[in-house]
Amino acid sequence: MPLQQQTSPWSEMTIKMLDGYSGTLQAGGVLSVNQTEFTSNLLLLAVGGEGELAMNGEVCRIGASLACHIAKGTPFTLTCGSDELYYMVITYEAFALDEALHPMPSYRKHPLQISFIQNTVIHTQWVQQAEKIIAKWRRGEGLEIFHANALLQNIIYELIIEYERGQGGAESDRVDVVASYIASHYRRNLELQELADLAGCSIRQLQRQFKQEKRLGPMEYISKLRLENASRMLQYTDASIGEIADRIGYRDMYYFSRVFKKQYGVSPLRYRLDHASKTDEEYTKTLLRNRTASSYESPQGTVICHMRGEYQVKRPPQRIAVLDMQYADHLLAFGLSPAGSVGSGSVSIHFPSSIRDRLRNTELLGTYEYPDLAAVEQLSPDLIICTEVHDRHFERLSRIAPVLMFKRNESWQTILGVFGELTGKRAEAKIILADYYRRTALLSEELAPVLAGQSVALIRPLDSLIRVHSAAHRTGAVLYRDLGLPIPLFVEDTSDTAYHISVDRLPAVQASHYFLLSNRTMQGVISATEQQVLDMLDHHADQHIHCVDAVTWIGCYGPIGINSIVDQIEQALLTGL
Structure with a gap:
């Protein structure tokens, strides 16, 4: 073969972007792609959170961030740990201009044909470049797509250079x-x-x-x-x-x-x-783990279906321990107090203001991420309710009391119905739901003329990034589905729960009202990113910022917490408070 072909694998190489999107994995969530699911190369950037990436028979621990190039046909599994994991995916094709259907005839494997991980704190400009690439791609305009391909080629170049430096420039052999x-x-x-x-x-x-x-x-x-x-x-x-x-x-x-x-x-x-x-x-175990929360009547009485099996309700439980605050909210909505509940936070424990005062007789059981199992044992509950994040504790919890395990992202309406069956409060559950739907329907009618021509965004500042939530997010569903508030075009056409953008790209959202999910209650101080967002939006007279407590808006998905959110939306948009 010609010497030039052997020594210049890049001479006729080009790339073509196919798609780009961002997403969020909740605690314990999994993004899995098998060998047959994609026929293109893939660039994966994970930002924030922690977890694991399994690829090519190896498991890589993800710390603050990760950048990964995945060659087509390479299966991988991204697993979120105890906190949410934010990721961006860009898929593309790589081929030689003169031989688009065949790989380069060289015994040195081309870098675009291999999968590799850079498990370091990725360069900030890579994140910004990826956001820009995805945004330009979503616009669908010819010149913008051309620019997206150019930016993608640059980020791939830098990623390969970083990788080969770590490899000492070693070449794969012909085998x-x-x-x-x-x-x-x-x-x-x-x-x-x-x-x-x-x-x-x-x-x-x-x-x-x-x-x-x-x-x-x-x-x-x-x-x-x-x-x-x-x-x-x-x-x-x-x-x-x-x-x-x-x-x-x-x-x-x-x-x-x-x-x-x-x-x-x-x-x-x-x-x-x-x-x-x-x-x-x-197979039966797999079906159980993917089962949606539900109930049915048997000759012996009500049966609750959950991720780990079925629970026969012989009599309503009296001492319930909950390992997620949303379940405490559901019980309190029925006038029942959990015997024990976890809170949120790390240095100190927090509860949303909507339920804090109602938990005076409830024992503290640590936090959602780190439940105090010894305290659960000492509590001697007759039922424990948890989520899939606590799967690793299931055997120990089962030795204390029967355990119900639900998906954390299950809708609060579904959980309310199941809890109604569990506690003998079926009629009360129906009333709570009917009141909520009536209230949101009336408020939606009242808000429509007020917000004519305006959109409402739900954002959460993180470390150097901003999460812009969509209608697929549980709180986003309250705003955009239940209340029918106008969603920004920026996140209108997505099935992901959120987009992740840099602070300087916030103006692209173009919303009139911003509900800003603040962590200052848990952190005690305002974060640098949150302050940067406030400074940016305060300069625009036609933009309104409504700071709300992230603990309430994200950590408590029960009837009380949801109605508290509706209260705050009503106050912000109708009275300007």
Whole structure:
């Protein structure tokens, strides 16, 4: 091959952006992408929070931030820890202008064909660049998209430079390149000569080096990948044997069956049936963990369905311990006090003002993120209610009392109905819901003429960033769904709960009213980012800032807390208080 092609992998390389978005993982949340879910490269930046990224068989702990380049076809799982994790994703294609369908014929693997992680405090300009790229992409204009591609190329360049500095400039050998190519193209009818040309060596050299490193020849390696994929499809899909054979590159179903039986000892059909019988129990557990909170009537009485199974209500529980403040709110709405409850905060414990005075006879059980399990044991409750974030404590909690586990982001209306069944307050639950819907419907009618031509934004300052919430967020749903307030165009067309932007990009939101979720109650002082936001918005006479307590607006999703939020919205928009 020409020397220039071997030494200049960037000479004809170009990139094309495909999509860009931002999102939030709640505590315990998971973003998982398998091998078949995307066919493009992906740039992932995680900002704030903490968690883990699993990729290529390795688990990387995420601290303050992370930047990651993920080559197409590489499965990964991003898991949020005890606090929310904010991320941005940009997908793109990379190809040579003259050979768009084929990788570069070089035994040095191109940097855009590998996945790597920079688990350091990422440069602030990378975050800002990513935000700018996503914003320009969402506008959908020709010149803006052109600029987004240019900015993306720059951020990828800087990320690769950082990575290669850490690697000492080491190059992957030809075996890695061929193995990577096989992993992406094993469904095709690959020839040895094609693989040797890719590696830049003879067939004999490739076979010898490949077998020395992989313990298999190139063609055996192809067969191995095909059969591994076939086994997964047999286990987890209902595709027919013929469909599976065709998808993995075997045009003859009977030949595929013979090859499969030689490898696994049984026919594909027998393999599927055997695996199904072994995984019934695991499948049942998976269904339970994804179950929505609900209840039903049985001959023995009411049954509560939750993430860890079912709970038979023999009689209403009298001493309930709750490991999330929203559940304390629900019980108080029925006139019931929890025996014990967690609060929020780290240095000191806080409760929303709407429920604080009603918890005088309630024992403190630590915080949502760090529950005091010894205090729970000493409390001797007859029922414990928690969220999926407390899954790691489930066995210990179960030894204290029966445990109900619900998804933390379950709607408060659903939880209210379940709690009504649990406590014998079914009628009260219906009344509470009816009153709320009547109230919000009337207030919506009253606000409509007041806000004509104006939009309302829900924002939360973080460390160097601002979260702009959408209608998919639980508090956003109160503003935009229940009250019908006009949402800014900036976040109108998204299924994510929020966008994350730098402070200097706040004017792009273009809202008339900003509900600013403040952490000053927990922190005792106003943060630098919050002060920066206030200084910026105070200069505009047509923009109104309404500072509200984040503990109430985010930490207490029960009827009392939600109605308190509606009270504050009404006061801010109708009376200007």
